[in-house]
Amino acid sequence: MSKIAFFIPYHTGYAHSNLVEAFASYSSDVHVFIYNWNPQKKMIQDYFRTTNKNIFVHDFNLDTLFTQVSLTTIPVVIILTASLNYLFGKIQLKIFNLIKNNVSSIIDIYAVGHCMFGCQSCAYEHTHRLPITFTNYMLTKNERKEDSDKSNQILICPSYSFEQAQTSLLSNNVIVDYIISFQFPYTIKFHPLTYDCWYDNNKEHPFLSLTELEKQNTERLIQSSSAKIIPINEKNTLKLIELADLIICDSNSSIPFETLYFQNKFIFVYETYQYPISNNNDKNFQTYFHVFHHRYELETLIEQYLNKTLECKTMNSREYFLSKYDTPDGNEIEKLARIRKWDTVNPKTNDTNISVDDIKLQLKGQFDSTPTGMYALGEYTLAEVLHSFTIDDEFKSLLQNSEQL
Numbered sequence: 001m002s003k004i005a006f007f008i009p010y011h012t013g014y015a016h017s018n019l020v021e022a023f024a025s026y027s028s029d030v031h032v033f034i035y036n037w038n039p040q041k042k043m044i045q046d047y048f049r050t051t052n053k054n055i056f057v058h059d060f061n062l063d064t065l066f067t068q069v070s071l072t073t074i075p076v077v078i079i080l081t082a083s084l085n086y087l088f089g090k091i092q093l094k095i096f097n098l099i100k101n102n103v104s105s106i107i108d109i110y111a112v113g114h115c116m117f118g119c120q121s122c123a124y125e126h127t128h129r130l131p132i133t134f135t136n137y138m139l140t141k142n143e144r145k146e147d148s149d150k151s152n153q154i155l156i157c158p159s160y161s162f163e164q165a166q167t168s169l170l171s172n173n174v175i176v177d178y179i180i181s182f183q184f185p186y187t188i189k190f191h192p193l194t195y196d197c198w199y200d201n202n203k204e205h206p207f208l209s210l211t212e213l214e215k216q217n218t219e220r221l222i223q224s225s226s227a228k229i230i231p232i233n234e235k236n237t238l239k240l241i242e243l244a245d246l247i248i249c250d251s252n253s254s255i256p257f258e259t260l261y262f263q264n265k266f267i268f269v270y271e272t273y274q275y276p277i278s279n280n281n282d283k284n285f286q287t288y289f290h291v292f293h294h295r296y297e298l299e300t301l302i303e304q305y306l307n308k309t310l311e312c313k314t315m316n317s318r319e320y321f322l323s324k325y326d327t328p329d330g331n332e333i334e335k336l337a338r339i340r341k342w343d344t345v346n347p348k349t350n351d352t353n354i355s356v357d358d359i360k361l362q363l364k365g366q367f368d369s370t371p372t373g374m375y376a377l378g379e380y381t382l383a384e385v386l387h388s389f390t391i392d393d394e395f396k397s398l399l400q401n402s403e404q405l
Contacts, residue, residue, distance in 0.1 A: 003074040004342050006030045007106075008081065009060055009092065009378070012208070013040030014235045015192035016081040016114050017047065022135035023079060024054045026333040031068055033060035037375060037382035039205055047233075060378040062363065066356045069103060075345050076103075080111040083121040088207060089113075091376040095363060102359050107345050110336070117324050118257035118285065127325070128339050133258065134328035137238040151185035151228040155244035157237060159253040160191050160210050167252045169270040170194075170214040174295045179248075180224045184306075187228045189240055194218055195232040206375060206382055241265070246305060248298075256289055260317035261328070267314060268292060268301055284320065288313045 006023045010016065010032050024030045032048055034041050036059055048055045058064050069076055078096045082089035093111055100106045115122050116133050156179065161168040169175050179186075193208055210218065222229055230240065241247060241259050249255040251271035259265050269289040290313065292298045304310035326335075337343045367373035374385045 004028045004337070004345075005072045005074050005076045006079050007065070007068070007076055008032050008079045010034045010044065011038055011082060011088070011375075012205070013038075013044055013192055013195070014047070014232065017044070017051075017235050018136040019079075019081055019112060019114060019132065020048065020055065021052060022132055022139075023333055024052045025135065025139055025330070026337065028054065029072070029074075030055045031058060031072075032056070033058050033065060033378070035060045035375070035378050037206060037380070037385065039382075062360050062377070062379060063356070065099075065378075066103075066354070066359075069105060072105070075107045075342075076105055077107060077340075077342060078109040080109065081114045082111075083113050083115075084111050084123040084126065085121055087372050088376055091367060091373055095367060095376055098363060098366070099359065103354060108340055108342065110340060116254035116257055118251075119254040120252055122254060124324075128336060129324070129326050130332045130336055130339075131261075131325040131328045132332045132336070133254070134238065134261070135330055135332045137236055138328050138330035140236075141239075149185075149228070151187045152240065152243045153245045154184070154186040155240055155247050156186060156188045157247060157249040157253070157255045158188075158190060158194070159250040159255075160193055160214055161252070163211050166211060166213070167272050168214060168250050169248075170217045171211065172270070173213070173217065175270065175298060176217045176220060178295045178298060180220060180226075182224075182226050185226055185228065187230060187240065187244070188221055189230040189234075189237050190218065192232075192235070206385070207372070251291075257285070257321070257324075260288055260314060260321040263314050263316065263318050264312060265314050265317075266290065266305055266310065266312055268298065270298075288317050288320065 004026065006026075006028055008020055008023070008030060010020070020030060020032060030052075032055060034045060034057065038044070045057050048057045058068060078100070080089065080092055080096070082092050084090055084093060089111065093109065096109050100109055111123065111126055112132055113121065113123055113126065116127075116131065117124055158170045159168050161171055193205065194210060194214070221227060237255065238258060241255070242262055244265065246266040246268065247255065247259050248268045249259075249270070251269050256267055256269050259267050267289045269291050271291055271293060290301050290310070292301060301310065363377060364379070367377050368379075371385050371389050374380045374388070380388070
């Protein structure tokens with residue numbers, strides 16, 4: 001196994017921590033570079049500094065990045081957790097490709113993303129069929145004890161959405177009303193971003209946020225007397241799915257697909273008519289779920305489930321899971337290293353002719369003209385980005401109205 005240093009730019013709270021720990025399992029040094037505008041910077045810094053001796057935490061800026069490359073005595077691989085299906089991930093990849101073209105000791109850039117098949121964030125063609133989302137779960141599986149808490153049998157995992165496309169069950173007041181009325185115990189595991197927004201509205205992410213309606217319904221569910229709320233630092237949803245018998249979740253999420261690995265689960269999937277799960281290219285995918293759009297449909301499903309008259313559609317669902325990904329075994333990073341040929345690279349070459357200032361000028365010239373580009377560059381605080389574009393917008397407005405002045 002060749003020694004590799006993984007460099008991971010980090011833009012969220014706990015959301016991608018399992019991925020970082022998965023790469024740390026490769027017995028390599030992992031350097032996490034946390035963006036200064038990341039509202040959960042302090043929390044995630046503290047977590048990584050205490051969780052693994054192979055994980056080193058830095059502030060994200062170009063000078064620090066180049067300094068750490070020069071100090072590292074082994075080849076470097078850049079790991080990107082942002083989805084390539086969104087603008088931030090695409091710009092981030094362009095930035096690191098430009099850096100890689102000037103720094104020979106950076107041997108590869110791999111966009112691992114942060115979810116699996118079934119979620120619109122998943123760039124499945126880049127996965128190499130490796131279920132890296134499962135790696136940390138498989139490695140820590142034997143450390144967990146059985147939990148007989150009855151509330152764990154029914155697990156609700158809402159996702160989040162956007163003002164322009166409100167697809168989450170958190171956006172449906174009537175369904176949230178019904179969940180709150182449950183007379184039986186249940187567990188809620190919110191999307192990591194939900195915790196970030198709810199716990200501190202002053203630390204809202206600059207481009208990943210819940211709608212106001214979703215925030216209100218999150219508050220209502222947290223106050224529900226029957227709900228067991230999984231705390232923010234409980235990161236691995238897979239172990240909760242393993243314990244559960246019934247999972248209620250959203251269609252635009254990887255939770256429905258991930259649940260198929262465990263088999264013999266009841267999966268209730270909320271979808272809207274505007275964004276049906278049947279849009280998925282694989283028509284067989286939806287056959288494993290009980291889909292609902294309205295409260296009365298969920299009520300009927302719950303009644304049948306409690307009366308033990310509901311069909312379980314996942315008796316052999318692992319077969320479908322394995323049609324998309326290899327069997328999870330905790331060795332996904334080793335397999336990825338072989339596929340990407342990280343295990344055959346030569347020892348690190350010294351980059352003696354790097355002009356850091358020239359590279360920074362190139363990067364800023366190409367990417368600091370938009371808010372997303374400035375966020376991805378990591379050279380600016382949140383206040384600086386907002387201030388820059390407020391002034392810019394005002395200047396454009398003046399130009400547009402100059403004839404009337």
